[in-house]
Amino acid sequence: xxxxxxxxxxxxxxxxKEILEKLTQKSxxxxxxxxxxxxxxQLLETFLPFTKALAKGTLDPxxxxxxxxxxxxxxxxxxxxxxxxxxxxxxxxxxxxLQELGNYATSSAFSELEKLVLRYTEELTRTAKxxxxxMAELKKHLSPRDIVELSVTVGLANLTNRFNMSLLTDxx
Numbered sequence: 001x002x003x004x005x006x007x008x009x010x011x012x013x014x015x016x017k018e019i020l021e022k023l024t025q026k027s028x029x030x031x032x033x034x035x036x037x038x039x040x041x042q043l044l045e046t047f048l049p050f051t052k053a054l055a056k057g058t059l060d061p062x063x064x065x066x067x068x069x070x071x072x073x074x075x076x077x078x079x080x081x082x083x084x085x086x087x088x089x090x091x092x093x094x095x096x097x098l099q100e101l102g103n104y105a106t107s108s109a110f111s112e113l114e115k116l117v118l119r120y121t122e123e124l125t126r127t128a129k130x131x132x133x134x135m136a137e138l139k140k141h142l143s144p145r146d147i148v149e150l151s152v153t154v155g156l157a158n159l160t161n162r163f164n165m166s167l168l169t170d171x172x
Contacts, residue, residue, distance in 0.1 A: 003166075013041075018041070019048075023048075031172050054156065059145075065093055067153050068088075069093070071161060075162070075165065077165050079164040
């Protein structure tokens with residue numbers, strides 16, 4: 001059970017209702033994540049275009065989703081992991097990759113670039129910095145823009161993981 005009440009449309013303030021209505025799915029459901037963020041409409045209003053801009057970047061969406069799921073796995077955030085596994089499958093992540101994410105370094109399911117991205121994700125998630133070795137390798141395969149977008153993706157994953165883990169967001 002979540003540590004804060006969910007903001008429901010029926011009881012939301014006008015400001016909360018306005019932002020949550022933008023997040024209502026076709027089914028009429030609003031994800032629990034958004035219902036918690038709804039307590040701070042101004043933060044949520046700012047967060048949404050940021051995430052949309054990241055999704056429109058040049059970084060391969062498959063690499064982005066692998067990084068997000070890996071960070072969520074490290075942080076034991078089932079909420080984010082589940083959401084991004086589904087997103088990953090839509091952009092080319094395979095079921096085998098999801099199953100073997102824990103042992104990616106020795107798995108044949110990942111390309112060398114994917115393994116490098118996952119190693120970078122591990123370093124940033126566990127220590128908040130990357131090694132010179134990994135950064136040098138990333139520079140051989142990704143543009144500076146892609147490296148920035150990957151870094152922001154890992155940072156965003158860690159932010160949302162911590163948000164959901166701290167507030168005990170219930171799975172949708």
